[in-house]
Amino acid sequence: MKLHVQTTVNGEAKEFLCAPEQSLLDVLRDELNLTGTKEGCATGDCGACSVIFDGRLVCSCLVLAPEASGRRIETIEGVAHGTELHPLQKKFLEHAALPCGICTPGFIVAAKALLERNPDPSEEETRYWLAGNLCRCTGYDKIIRAVLDTATELRGETR
Amino acid sequence: MLDEIRYEAPSSLARAIELLGEEGARVLAGGTDLLVQMRSGRATPRVFVDVKHIPETTRLDLGTSELWLGAAVPAAAIVEHAEIARLWPGLVEAIDLIGSTQIQGRASVGGNLCNASPAADTTPALCAVSACCVIAGPRGQREVPVEQFTTGPGTNVLGRGELLAGFRIARPAARTSDAYLRFIPRSEMDIAVVGAGVSVALDAAGRCTGARVALGAVAPTVLLVADAAAALVGSRAEDQALTRAGAAASAAARPISDKRGTADYRRRIAGVLVRRAATAAFERARAGGSA
Numbered sequence: 001m002k003l004h005v006q007t008t009v010n011g012e013a014k015e016f017l018c019a020p021e022q023s024l025l026d027v028l029r030d031e032l033n034l035t036g037t038k039e040g041c042a043t044g045d046c047g048a049c050s051v052i053f054d055g056r057l058v059c060s061c062l063v064l065a066p067e068a069s070g071r072r073i074e075t076i077e078g079v080a081h082g083t084e085l086h087p088l089q090k091k092f093l094e095h096a097a098l099p100c101g102i103c104t105p106g107f108i109v110a111a112k113a114l115l116e117r118n119p120d121p122s123e124e125e126t127r128y129w130l131a132g133n134l135c136r137c138t139g140y141d142k143i144i145r146a147v148l149d150t151a152t153e154l155r156g157e158t159r
Numbered sequence: 160m161l162d163e164i165r166y167e168a169p170s171s172l173a174r175a176i177e178l179l180g181e182e183g184a185r186v187l188a189g190g191t192d193l194l195v196q197m198r199s200g201r202a203t204p205r206v207f208v209d210v211k212h213i214p215e216t217t218r219l220d221l222g223t224s225e226l227w228l229g230a231a232v233p234a235a236a237i238v239e240h241a242e243i244a245r246l247w248p249g250l251v252e253a254i255d256l257i258g259s260t261q262i263q264g265r266a267s268v269g270g271n272l273c274n275a276s277p278a279a280d281t282t283p284a285l286c287a288v289s290a291c292c293v294i295a296g297p298r299g300q301r302e303v304p305v306e307q308f309t310t311g312p313g314t315n316v317l318g319r320g321e322l323l324a325g326f327r328i329a330r331p332a333a334r335t336s337d338a339y340l341r342f343i344p345r346s347e348m349d350i351a352v353v354g355a356g357v358s359v360a361l362d363a364a365g366r367c368t369g370a371r372v373a374l375g376a377v378a379p380t381v382l383l384v385a386d387a388a389a390a391l392v393g394s395r396a397e398d399q400a401l402t403r404a405g406a407a408a409s410a411a412a413r414p415i416s417d418k419r420g421t422a423d424y425r426r427r428i429a430g431v432l433v434r435r436a437a438t439a440a441f442e443r444a445r446a447g448g449s450a
Contacts (some may be wrong), residue, residue, distance in 0.1 A: 020163075021164050021166075021204075043198065044194075044258075044261065044262060050261055057260050057261050058264040059261045061194075062189075062190050063190065064166060064194070067211075068208060083212060110260065114260075128347060130260075130350050132261045133345045
């Protein structure tokens, strides 16, 4: 039996039908056509499916779709303002911090959650916060540079 | 119809207990163990009982005499609570060690205990601070000390229809503090080779009047090591007392050899970690502990 779920995704009211055991990740991609969120491992190890769920960074592969009922979900699709990229997205481009790109949406969603909590993270804090996001092209250094550079820019400082 | 998987989100313990009486019902808290086990075929839940809409399981309430830690409260919510981190620094450092930021957003201390991995980081830390498990079930409520909750790898004392509602943890007295250390071969995101939780209470002269020492990953369940605690009592963390506590921990450990470490190695590390965690707990308690 399919469950009818009403939720909020990137500020918009959404509804969908899902199986009880279906993951939020599957629903985002297959029912709501929000394919920016990626599936990597499906076991919560890689962070490619990172979304903000009621204000907390989570792996959407480890959330059941019916749990979304009445919750607020933010995905990579809600990061840019229309056609204007978020500063993190611009810095990822500037620093070439996306070798193959599969991990990028997860990294950007996770980094955005970090900068909203801590506008001035140290490199160590940034690396620990992003330890649950894996880049199998191993482009970590550029990713960390891009996040720290974004933080500097958002604080209104010059490099 | 009967074979269909269901998702239920009860808003009371009474309703959750009723649902957990059904065949194949499983508690869904953070889902970081259950959903992984389901995908690998190790768990086949027929009814997901989401316990995150129940007041008792989701409440984090620091009262004047004790902390109520709801079993389903996510790790991140506990770690963010500055006063809880000040009162129980060891418990909070154990919680903070679990998984990534994403996992912390969902994983719960109650889930960590119920999943009953011998290497669970929060279990020795909960034992060190004498946490009490509050279990709700068809025959009412009962309380079990954390060190008696797990019965083996993956098994615990919960019967059909029962669930862990949360933990009661008494506020520490003045000059009382705790510490948790685990050994892993890298800096983050791994499973304990050995874990050690220590709590000490000191008198005004800095002498230990009470201690608890608990070990993880060196036996099928968490080990509360009374001999190690006894070695600390009466001391001011002198080298000799710490050495005796470490030796008692190594002697109590009953580890297996696996890919994370050999039994001999684990026995030795257990002693080292107890010594270091005790040193940290003494330092914190001297600095005032909760006072």
